[in-house]
Amino acid sequence: MKLTINQNSNQNDPEIIINCSYVDKSLQKIIDYITQYTFTIEGESDSKIYQLPIDKIYYIESVDGKTYLYDKNNSYFCRQSLATLEEKLKNTPFARVSKICLLNTSYLRCVEPYANHRLKAELSNGEQIVISRNYINDLRDKIKA
Amino acid sequence: MKKLMSHMHAIYTYYTITVLVVCVFNLLRGYTLMDITWFLELLLFFIVFTVIERFMEKIRFKNSFTCTVAISAAAYCLVLIFSYLFYWIRFTPLELLFATLMFLIITIAGTSYMRYRYKLQIKEINDLLQKKNS
Numbered sequence: 001m002k003l004t005i006n007q008n009s010n011q012n013d014p015e016i017i018i019n020c021s022y023v024d025k026s027l028q029k030i031i032d033y034i035t036q037y038t039f040t041i042e043g044e045s046d047s048k049i050y051q052l053p054i055d056k057i058y059y060i061e062s063v064d065g066k067t068y069l070y071d072k073n074n075s076y077f078c079r080q081s082l083a084t085l086e087e088k089l090k091n092t093p094f095a096r097v098s099k100i101c102l103l104n105t106s107y108l109r110c111v112e113p114y115a116n117h118r119l120k121a122e123l124s125n126g127e128q129i130v131i132s133r134n135y136i137n138d139l140r141d142k143i144k145a
Numbered sequence: 146m147k148k149l150m151s152h153m154h155a156i157y158t159y160y161t162i163t164v165l166v167v168c169v170f171n172l173l174r175g176y177t178l179m180d181i182t183w184f185l186e187l188l189l190f191f192i193v194f195t196v197i198e199r200f201m202e203k204i205r206f207k208n209s210f211t212c213t214v215a216i217s218a219a220a221y222c223l224v225l226i227f228s229y230l231f232y233w234i235r236f237t238p239l240e241l242l243f244a245t246l247m248f249l250i251i252t253i254a255g256t257s258y259m260r261y262r263y264k265l266q267i268k269e270i271n272d273l274l275q276k277k278n279s
Contacts, residue, residue, distance in 0.1 A: 109278075111270050115212040116202050117263055119270075136266055143273045 001027075029145075032091040039092070041085070043069045043076025050076060054092055058123055060085055060102040072125050095142035097121065098132040105142050152198075154262075156191045159255045163187060166251050170243065186231045194223055217252050224248055 016034055020027060040051040058070050060082065067078040067085065078085070086096055093105045107124045111131065114120040119131040131139060164187070171179065197219055206212035224244065227233060234240040 108274060110274060111267055113209060113263065113267060115206045115209050116216075117259070119267065136270075140266070140270050140273065143270065143277060 035091065039088075041069060041078060041080070043078050045074060045076045052076060054089065054094070054104070055106065058104055058107045058125060058127065059129060060094070062100045070127075093142065095135070095139050097135050097139055098130060101129060103129055103131075103139075105139070108143070152195045155255075155259060156195060158258060159251065160187065160191055162254050162258075163251050166247055166254070170247055174243075183231075183233070186227065186233075190223065190227050194220055197223065213256060217256075220252070221245075221248055 018027070018031070023031065039054050041054060041057065043050050043052045052069055052071065056071050058072065060078070061068050061070065062082040067080060067082055069076045069078050080088075082100070082102060086094075086102055089102065094102045095105055097103045103121065103123075109122045109124050111119045111121050114130060117133045119133075119136060121129045121131050123129065164184070168179070171177075198216060201216055201219060204215070206215060224233075228244065229236070234244050
């Protein structure tokens with residue numbers, strides 16, 4: 001694979017163009033990785049609407065049927081359902097870890113045992129999330145990918 | 146279906162251990178015949194127990210030990226109910242002692258194996274994370 005980087009001080013936003021005959025598995029991985037930096041989710045906090053880049057979101061949780069996005073220090077209300085977000089974030093580092101939570105595996109520091117064969121995930125900001133045993137294999141596959 | 150599949154491994158592990166332990170106990174006591182329906186009743190037992198366990202998962206236990214004890218106690222009660230319904234044992238002190246002993250062996254063997262697998266899973270995930278972050 002040939003990589004060319006053209007640096008130009010007149011270019012405002014970085015632009016990535018991929019020239020290829022077909023998109024293979026490894027190329028798809030690169031595309032998925034880049035896509036997450038161009039993808040934002042709308043979140044509300046203190047009556048203000050924010051466009052949150054998904055690589056800044058640590059986890060997404062559904063509480064009483066409402067979806068919340070969590071970054072390092074803040075939480076934002078999101079109008080989209082967890083199922084919709086799960087579908088949209090299929091090719092990103094996000095993995096479903098319980099019925100109510102989608103976790104950004106990029107911020108996952110380690111896992112430790114928790115009651116009833118569940119896991120407790122420690123995130124890089126120190127927060128802890130419970131991983132349901134039904135989703136342990138999904139999480140492992142996502143980290144492997 | 147996904148939830149059932151996540152329990153499949155535990156079901157067939159415990160099922161196999163139970164069949165082995167019961168066969169050994171029966172041979173030791175001189176019983177060489179086993180009714181085929183018992184195997185189906187045992188399968189039904191594990192399906193019912195999986196459903197009960199699913200409900201118990203909703204309870205917030207203090208730690209893994211309390212959780213294991215509570216689930217084992219529920220399993221023991223269910224064993225007694227199935228024993229009564231399907232005539233697995235005669236309710237004499239000696240038969241009850243044998244049943245309890247078998248139950249303890251199956252529970253300890255099954256729990257130890259599942260715990261071993263669980264620790265392997267945790268180690269695998271942490272190793273992957275370490276590799277990814279380094």
